[in-house]
Amino acid sequence: MTAPAQTGPASGAAPSSASVIAAETPVLAHNYHPLPVVVARAEDVWVEDVEGRRYLDMLAGYSALNFGHRHPALTAAAHRQLDALTLTSRAFHHDKLAGFAAGLARLTGLDMVLPMNTGAEAVESGIKLARKWAYEVKGVPADQATIVVAADNFHGRTTTLISFSTDPVARDGFGPFTPGFRIVPYNDLPALEAAIDETTAAVLIEPIQGEAGVVIPDDGYLTGVREATRRAGCLFLADEIQSGLGRTGRTLAVDHEDVVPDVLLLGKALGGGIVPVSAVVARRDVMEVLSPGEHGSTFGGNPLAAAVGSAVVDLLATGEYQRRAAELGEVLRAGLSALTGRGVVAFRSRGLWAGIDIDPSLGTGRHISELLMAEGILVKDTHGSTIRLAPPLTITREDLEGALASLGKVLG
Numbered sequence: 001m002t003a004p005a006q007t008g009p010a011s012g013a014a015p016s017s018a019s020v021i022a023a024e025t026p027v028l029a030h031n032y033h034p035l036p037v038v039v040a041r042a043e044d045v046w047v048e049d050v051e052g053r054r055y056l057d058m059l060a061g062y063s064a065l066n067f068g069h070r071h072p073a074l075t076a077a078a079h080r081q082l083d084a085l086t087l088t089s090r091a092f093h094h095d096k097l098a099g100f101a102a103g104l105a106r107l108t109g110l111d112m113v114l115p116m117n118t119g120a121e122a123v124e125s126g127i128k129l130a131r132k133w134a135y136e137v138k139g140v141p142a143d144q145a146t147i148v149v150a151a152d153n154f155h156g157r158t159t160t161l162i163s164f165s166t167d168p169v170a171r172d173g174f175g176p177f178t179p180g181f182r183i184v185p186y187n188d189l190p191a192l193e194a195a196i197d198e199t200t201a202a203v204l205i206e207p208i209q210g211e212a213g214v215v216i217p218d219d220g221y222l223t224g225v226r227e228a229t230r231r232a233g234c235l236f237l238a239d240e241i242q243s244g245l246g247r248t249g250r251t252l253a254v255d256h257e258d259v260v261p262d263v264l265l266l267g268k269a270l271g272g273g274i275v276p277v278s279a280v281v282a283r284r285d286v287m288e289v290l291s292p293g294e295h296g297s298t299f300g301g302n303p304l305a306a307a308v309g310s311a312v313v314d315l316l317a318t319g320e321y322q323r324r325a326a327e328l329g330e331v332l333r334a335g336l337s338a339l340t341g342r343g344v345v346a347f348r349s350r351g352l353w354a355g356i357d358i359d360p361s362l363g364t365g366r367h368i369s370e371l372l373m374a375e376g377i378l379v380k381d382t383h384g385s386t387i388r389l390a391p392p393l394t395i396t397r398e399d400l401e402g403a404l405a406s407l408g409k410v411l412g
């Protein structure tokens with residue numbers, strides 16, 4: 001008998017990147033187009049691929065990794081909780097949820113927390129809450145509630161959320177769509193005010209549009225949205241799933257204008273890069289329209305999520321990460337300013353978050369991302385020739401300057 005042909009790598013050796021990627025193609029849905037890097041381990045701002053190459057992670061899980069990979073305080077909280085209790089469902093109380101909710105309320109200056117898992121679920125929950133509030137408190141006739149949203153938004157991928165997307169790639173082929181949404185241009189207060197009427201439950205916007213390319217509205221826009229919604233007697237829902245939790249140099253992006261929304265949607269970094277954790281945080285009189293049985297989630301607020309989420313809140317309560325994002329944000333801005341006209345057409349940045357429009361003659365954002373990967377820098381294009389930088393807030397000044405130098409090199 002002959003030995004079977006050796007098809008895979010020698011036992012014990014890690015598979016190559018190419019073999020992992022080839023193995024995915026026939027069995028994994030093709031809803032992503034990842035860069036050809038196969039990550040096997042990571043620490044703080046560095047990831048390592050199966051062949052042992054190291055890369056600086058300048059995407060940080062779309063801001064889910066604001067504290068870097070495997071932050072010791074977060075993994076310690078997760079390990080402790082794994083050894084005590086991981087899941088009860090909300091059919092029973094557990095000993096970690098009240099502390100998490102109280103900490104998150106204190107951090108955000110709002111009153112009550114509805115814990116969920118993914119960002120999309122938090123937005124869906126915020127929409128349900130706003131509609132219920134419209135019927136029970138505002139007196140909107142049954143099934144007539146409207147929600148005003150902005151063009152070029154990104155709020156997640158469920159059928160309702162894509163119903164008011166303006167991105168044909170996200171929408172086409174997935175109808176029929178959920179009614180009840182009015183789309184107005186972003187950063188346009190007159191259009192927003194014109195769209196609000198007596199049926200309007202809420203205005204739902206991102207204080208900075210992340211997926212659109214880190215689009216920052218004019219100073220005064222968020223204040224204007226706050227004033228318009230207050231005047232009209234509807235809610236202001238701020239989707240801070242990507243912009244929140246330290247990314248912009250403040251705890252929340254709305255903090256830059258000292259605006260307090262009625263309802264805040266959080267996710268991504270709330271799970272510390274360990275587990276999916278999201279939350280709706282709201283004023284008491286709004287959240288109290290929900291009664292037992294009207295909304296829920298098997299995993300929402302589970303003990304592991306609550307323990308990790310509490311540890312995230314504790315990190316943010318120190319102010320250290322917000323301060324780092326603000327200070328290093330100046331380094332990022334200076335570096336991008338220096339590249340403007342030298343491959344960078346324009347950029348928008350706040351804190352450690354930037355959308356960079358690359359000269360299209362140099363290639364697509366995808367192409368630039370591939371060139372940066374070859375330099376040991378991982379980034380992601382948003383669309384067209386725009387790339388986004390969102391490193392962990394733990395990045396050092398030296399590593400940030402190194403990444404900017406690599407960007408200069410691939411553009412030069």
Ligand SMILES: *Cc1c(COP(=O)(O)O)cnc(C)c1O
Nearest residue numbers: 118119120154155156239241242
């Ligand atoms: C990522 C994101 C979401 C959706 O979060 P998921 O966890 O992917 O469902 C919603 N809103 C904004 C602004 C986001 O960036």
